Every structure is written in structure tokens, then in C-alpha cells.
Amino acid sequence: MIDVGSLGALRSVAALGTIARAADELGFTASAVSQQVKRLERQVGVALLAPAGRGVVLTPAGRALLDAAPEVFQSLERCAEAARSVADGMPTGVLRVAAFSTAIRGLLAPHLPNLAAECPDLHLQVTEQDPDQALHSVAAGTADLAIIHDADGLSPRLPSSLTHRHLHTDLGDLVMHRGHPLAAARQPLTSADVVGQAWVTSPPGTVCHQWFRRLVADQPGEPDVRHLVDDFATQLSLVAAGYVVALVPRLARPALGDDLVTRVLQPPPMREVSAAWRRSADASPAIRAVVAELLPGADVS
Secondary structure: OOOHHHHHHHHHHHHHOOHHHHHHHHOOOHHHHHHHHHHHHHHHOOOOEEEEOOEEEEOHHHHHHHHHHHHHHHHHHHHHHHHHHOOOOOOOEEEEEEEOHHHHHHHHHHHHHHHHHHOOOEEEEEEEOOHHHHHHHHHHOOOOEEEEEOEOOEOOOOOOOEEEEEEEEEEEEEEEEOOOHHHHOOOOEOHHHHOOOEEEEOOOOOHHHHHHHHHOOOOOOOOEEEEEOOOHHHHHHHHOOOOOEEEEEHHHOOOOOOOEEEEOEOOOOEEEEEEEEEHHHOOOHHHHHHHHHHOOOOOOO
């Protein structure tokens, strides 16, 4: 009989391209993962991996095996969820959540006290991951729930084994020192209002940098970017110095204090935030409880 743990190890190796990366993801040593794959090869009687440069790739037999594997994992998960649901559907155990950093700060963390009160036997294990990585973790079974956002209006591509639900629309606002000239301007501000401003912005490749580039796209010449900083609290410390402005998502925004103010933009930069999980875990009381808590209108008092 095929060992399910070994099948899961092969799935991670195939997705990540090396035994070492799969070992890091699974929390095993590279030797242990290699032994799992070899055990699986002995069980099916054919080679499943072949060397490819510094990594490995699936053999045709390995690809055929993994193509049939999702049904195995989904059936096993449905069995487990059926058992958990027997106990009056009460959420219990550990739920592994993979989420991008600002969703952890602005969406998940405020709801943790209420979750703890409503579901005392449920424990969340949160790992910071970008959306693509979070989706891979859920699909591979190393996380149970992903909190993701779209990229420049394009939703992440979900594997057919996953489903999702919209949770939140995150908007971006301009943040400046209270004494900055734009602080006295009429709201909402437009791209024409920010011509000639000095900026601190997130690095290229981030959604917030895409927001920024779209805002200044019609300006002549290159915008005056003084600082590229990924951490929003650090961005705001530079804004507090009084001479730069920042475009900050509301989920990412800590308390501003007395020296900083926000101004609304028109059109507002936005990104859609969703939760994603395996279809085979639809009946999970833990996933249902967390998603319900994160939906708009949930009490965070």
C-alpha cells in the first residue's frame, strides 16, 4: 500500500524543485525526505524523480502518480473533517493560517481575542507568506487557510483543489504631516494634486508600489521618490519628518498619532482580500469559524 506521508513528500519535492526546499517546508531533514521518496519508489516499483541540474523533476511515472494523488488527499481530509464535525461542529485543534503581513496586522490580529473567547479549543498558528506562497502551502497541505490579495486587479490563480471567499476591500490613503500643504487641501485628492511631491514608497514588485506608479503615471518626468521602504511603520516615521508623503493601505496603517493625517484619493487605490482553503476541507468547523469571524460586520470590540 502507498504511504500517504511519502506521497505528500513527493508532492512537495515536485512543487519546490529540490529535496532541500521540500524538507524546509515539511519540517524534516533532507535525508528524511529523500528516504520517504525512495520508500514510495519501492512501493510502486518505478523511479519517480530524476536529477535536473541542481534540482529534481518528476519522471513520467512520478507525474502520473501525482496527477492521481489529489483525490487521495481530498478523501483523507474529508474523512478527518467528518470526524471533527461529529462533536457538534465545535472548532478544535490547530488551524495553520498563511497570510500576507498587513492582513495579519490589520485583519487577523484584531479578531484573535474574539476567536479565543468564542472557540477556546481552537488555536491559530499564523505564518507570514505572500499570496502565491500561501496558496501553494494550502494546496500542498502545509497550511489550512490562506489569506491572500489580488495583484493590480488580477486575482491569484487558484488550483482547482482550492476554493475561496471574499473577506475585505482594502483601500489606500495618502498620509502626510499635519503641517504639509496637502493637509489643508480639499478632499478627495487626485493625481493632479500630488504633482511635484516628495515620496516614500514601497519597493517595486509590491502592490503598493503599483498603486503609487498608477497615481503618478500622468505626471511629467519621474516622480521624486526619496525613499524605498517596505515596512509601513518605518515609512510613517519618515513622513513624520515633514517633507515626504506616503501611500499606505488601511490594513497596514498603525495608529498615526497627532502629527500625521490621512487624505482620501479619487479614485481610491484598492485590493481585494480573500480567504482560500482546500475544497475537501469545506466542512471544517475551524475554517468556517475563522472565515465567519473575518467577514465584514464581525464584532472586533
